[in-house]
Amino acid sequence: MTPATDSKTIDRKEFMKQVGISFGAIMLMNCLQSCGGGEIPDPDPNGNSDKVDFTLDLNSSTYNTLKNKGGFVVVKPQNIIVAHTNTDTFIAVSSICTHESATIDYRASTNDFLCPNHQSEFKADGSVQKGPATTALKKYSVSSDLTNNTVRIFE
Numbered sequence: 001m002t003p004a005t006d007s008k009t010i011d012r013k014e015f016m017k018q019v020g021i022s023f024g025a026i027m028l029m030n031c032l033q034s035c036g037g038g039e040i041p042d043p044d045p046n047g048n049s050d051k052v053d054f055t056l057d058l059n060s061s062t063y064n065t066l067k068n069k070g071g072f073v074v075v076k077p078q079n080i081i082v083a084h085t086n087t088d089t090f091i092a093v094s095s096i097c098t099h100e101s102a103t104i105d106y107r108a109s110t111n112d113f114l115c116p117n118h119q120s121e122f123k124a125d126g127s128v129q130k131g132p133a134t135t136a137l138k139k140y141s142v143s144s145d146l147t148n149n150t151v152r153i154f155e
């Protein structure tokens, strides 16, 4: 007599292979659900992570020239020139000339910026006053607190 052939039998190796595939599929689905459906928290929910926003302490020897009208500093690594005008306000623009990337200077007597490389001139708001530069410097907002000797530069 021969054994009945209508019932399926699998050997131990085949059973383990099928269980392994099923387990792998379940684990993959769980991973995809948790990886794809989960929210990664935004480190800056206000979306300001790449915005300039810093405060200078004018009591610091690095920035104390800003206490005086006509004084200016170039802040690194942001590459922003901050100036104290003769009318006792503060202005800030990108310190990188839009012509060929030289570092610009502030001229208190005319309240503007001069590039020493090819003499481009920029107004206090960063717009081009004289070429060869044709593109304005980026202007930043400034608020000052002279009681605490701080100047905030932001956008």
Ligand code: FES
Residues within 6 Å of the ligand: 097, 098, 099, 100, 101, 102, 115, 116, 117, 118, 119, 120, 131, 132, 133
């Ligand atoms: S690099 Fe400033 S004018 Fe040329």
